[in-house]
Amino acid sequence: MDCCAPSNNTEAIKTECPSCGEKGKNVQLITLKSLLKSSAIEIIEPENSYVFCSNPACSIVYFSGNYSQTFVENDIKVQVYQKNQSTDVPVCYCFDWTRERLLQSVGSDPKPAEQIKSHVQAGRCGCEVNNPQGACCLGNVNVFLRGLKEV
Ligand SMILES: [Zn+2]
Structure with a gap:
């Protein structure tokens, strides 16, 4: 795999949380890189976009725009x-x-x-x-x- 190849991911990027359905907010990759535990950072896909779910009733903190990944509070270094x-x-x-x-x-x-x-x-x-x-x-x-x- 060529990590320097430009991404031609044309899949629709979703911003509704796959768990609760609420619309989340896009976050920059640097936010995940700073705040995820190393075990979670090791599996992030930098070509993906990531979205933050702010619904207090939902356990998902971040999900990827193509729904391939979700992260919960336990994947994050700080309390959310x-x-x-x-x-x-x-x-x-x-x-x-x-x-x-x-x-x-x-x-x-x-x-x-x-x-x-x-x-x-x-x-x-x-x-x-x-x-x-x-x-x-x-x-x-x-x-x-x-x-x-x-x-
Ligand atoms: Zn949610």
Whole structure:
């Protein structure tokens, strides 16, 4: 096999999770390479596209666009916010804001969302290699904090 040959995979790339049917979000290969355990990295197919399933009720974290592969939380080095309700799970992976730490910071000044935002604006975040969803956590942080107020 020639690993340098351009991919001519013309199969339709699916973004609906093969397990729950919810539409997932495409993630970059670097996210999988950073966050999968080595046993899972050893079987990824770099010519494939990979999609993140954010449905908390579904155990699939990543699946390939042609449905040949799926990965669950156990294949990943870190706990996955969307799949794991523990208080020690990060909501913001880059700056290590766990649910617990966010809970404890309620009423603090500056607010955690403001602290995170200022780091993001300063270009300090690395969501694509830290956060399993491969994208910025701020939406999740805001939803989580809003949820706290409603309790
Ligand atoms: Zn799913």
